[in-house]
Amino acid sequence: MSYRICCIGAGYVGGPSMIVMADSCPGLQIHVVDHDKQRIDSWNNLIAKDLPIYEPGLDEIHKRVLGKSLFFSTDVELYIKNADMVFITVNTPTKINGHGAGEAADLTNIELAARTIAEFVKGTTIVVERSTIPVRTADVLKRIFRKNSSENIHILSNPEFMAQGSAVQDLISPDRVLIGGDDQRAIDELAGIYQHWVPSERILRTNLWSAELAKLTANAFLAQRISSVNTIAALCESSGAHIDEVAQAIGADRRIGHHFLRAGPGFGGSCFRKDILNLVYLSHYFGLPDVAYYWRSVLTINDWTRARITELIINKLFSTLQGKKIVILGFTFKPHTNDIRESPAIYICQDLLDEGAMLSIHDPMATIESIHQALSWQSPSSVTFNQDLMSSFREADAAVLLTEWPIYLKLDWKLLSSYMRSPAWFFDTRNVLNRAELENYGLNLWSIGFGGIH
Ligand code: UGA
Numbered sequence: 342m343s344y345r346i347c348c349i350g351a352g353y354v355g356g357p358s359m360i361v362m363a364d365s366c367p368g369l370q371i372h373v374v375d376h377d378k379q380r381i382d383s384w385n386n387l388i389a390k391d392l393p394i395y396e397p398g399l400d401e402i403h404k405r406v407l408g409k410s411l412f413f414s415t416d417v418e419l420y421i422k423n424a425d426m427v428f429i430t431v432n433t434p435t436k437i438n439g440h441g442a443g444e445a446a447d448l449t450n451i452e453l454a455a456r457t458i459a460e461f462v463k464g465t466t467i468v469v470e471r472s473t474i475p476v477r478t479a480d481v482l483k484r485i486f487r488k489n490s491s492e493n494i495h496i497l498s499n500p501e502f503m504a505q506g507s508a509v510q511d512l513i514s515p516d517r518v519l520i521g522g523d524d525q526r527a528i529d530e531l532a533g534i535y536q537h538w539v540p541s542e543r544i545l546r547t548n549l550w551s552a553e554l555a556k557l558t559a560n561a562f563l564a565q566r567i568s569s570v571n572t573i574a575a576l577c578e579s580s581g582a583h584i585d586e587v588a589q590a591i592g593a594d595r596r597i598g599h600h601f602l603r604a605g606p607g608f609g610g611s612c613f614r615k616d617i618l619n620l621v622y623l624s625h626y627f628g629l630p631d632v633a634y635y636w637r638s639v640l641t642i643n644d645w646t647r648a649r650i651t652e653l654i655i656n657k658l659f660s661t662l663q664g665k666k667i668v669i670l671g672f673t674f675k676p677h678t679n680d681i682r683e684s685p686a687i688y689i690c691q692d693l694l695d696e697g698a699m700l701s702i703h704d705p706m707a708t709i710e711s712i713h714q715a716l717s718w719q720s721p722s723s724v725t726f727n728q729d730l731m732s733s734f735r736e737a738d739a740a741v742l743l744t745e746w747p748i749y750l751k752l753d754w755k756l757l758s759s760y761m762r763s764p765a766w767f768f769d770t771r772n773v774l775n776r777a778e779l780e781n782y783g784l785n786l787w788s789i790g791f792g793g794i795h
Contacts, residue, residue, distance in 0.1 A: 349431060356384060370410065381415050427462070429468065432472065434446070445618075452485065458490075473557070473560075477553065501556075515539060518532075520547070558620070564614075572642055579792065584772065611683065617636050644688075667698045672684060672686040673744050730752075731760070737760070739768065743771075754784065767786045769788040772789050
């Protein structure tokens with residue numbers, strides 16, 4: 342009989358991880374389970390646009406493996422019972438209430454999954470944590486299994502390192518696969534699966550806690566680089582330096598490298614803030630307040646970065662936004678996704694609205710409903726959505742580019758400059774617009790980290 346895998350949680354982690362695994366290991370029987378029937382129905386659909394998440398390349402692979410080595414079902418209990426290996430890929434948001442609120446991860450879904458596993462698991466089984474979780478969550482699992490199951494259960498930590506928009510590529514060709522655990526045979530079993538498509542030298546074996554901590558730390562380091570470069574961008578503006586030149590120069594040092602040195606309006610997405618908060622909580626928990634303070638400051642700088650952008654927009658527009666029309670270019674936290682979670686656009690738009698601005702928001706993928714919800718909809722008449730991008734510039738005083746979608750680089754500058762009120766401002770928070778082109782049509786351009794005369 343073929344090796345049977347059950348994956349609890351058919352979301353952003355479980356879906357792509359199992360689709361890629363099923364494609365590389367046709368001998369496996371993988372069942373992804375979730376109580377959310379609507380989500381399971383969507384995964385069982387072969388029409389790409391109806392899949393629950395969008396990731397470039399995912400639909401093709403999904404089509405190839407569905408019903409062959411990969412199945413989606415709501416029958417959670419049955420497939421846990423049948424499994425040789427169970428992945429946990431449920432989500433772990435930041436706690437909203439109670440002890441550790443605003444910092445600690447909410448482990449309700451993990452605990453629920455563990456209790457269900459303990460109840461239904463049969464025979465020797467490997468349980469793999471793949472959701473991002475606080476360090477020592479494996480302890481929680483161990484305790485639940487010990488008390489509630491007499492079966493032989495081995496726990497492994499196998500965190501995911503995929504980024505939105507490149508998830509399929511990150512899974513097919515990962516920099517590393519991390520497997521943490523106590524039981525060598527269990528580690529080898531999981532490593533054996535990955536070896537079908539990942540070179541052995543990229544499969545790292547560690548203890549449980551190292552694997553758990555490495556996931557949080559990787560995200561914290563990436564976020565820290567962004568906060569660092571954003572502070573230097575502000576220094577560039579005051580000193581006459583250019584952030585691209587500075588980033589190029591420091592990135593050329595191989596010990597630093599070029600990645601994650603783009604200045605911007607601050608990092609967003611569902612992971613960075615949550616994982617740093619988690620690290621802050623852990624540091625406090627283990628009696629390390631200075632360490633907590635250090636990592637907290639990465640978030641403080643991120644908040645500051647967003648706030649300073651709003652401030653300078655106000656400044657340039659003669660210190661008042663009352664009744665002024667501002668076009669917002671991009672709302673997602675990065676291009677090529679429809680995800681707006683923790684997007685800097687939410688905070689910046691909220692602040693601009695508080696100052697009395699009228700916003701015309703455009704984004705190629707974010708839904709109007711999600712933007713409505715994010716802006717808590719205090720004053721609906723102050724926000725409009727214009728599918729016809731060019732006409733949204735009519736009578737506008739300024740435009741703020743918040744997400745570097747390619748379409749914003751090739752606008753008809755001549756036409757839109759004739760639509761806008763003078764002096765018309767462009768605020769380029771991603772440093773992607775062509776200065777000469779805009780200035781040629783009399784548009785004023787502020788670019789992040791550009792220390793010229795604005
Ligand atoms: C991030 C990590 O990159 C993944 O490795 C990790 O697996 C994932 O979180 C996770 O924990 O699930 P993601 O949130 O999809 O992935 O997006 P990133 O590409 O890392 O971008 C995050 C934010 O940083 C975006 O708002 C982006 O605009 C910003 N960013 C990124 C910059 O401002 N400058 C840069 O140089 C790079």
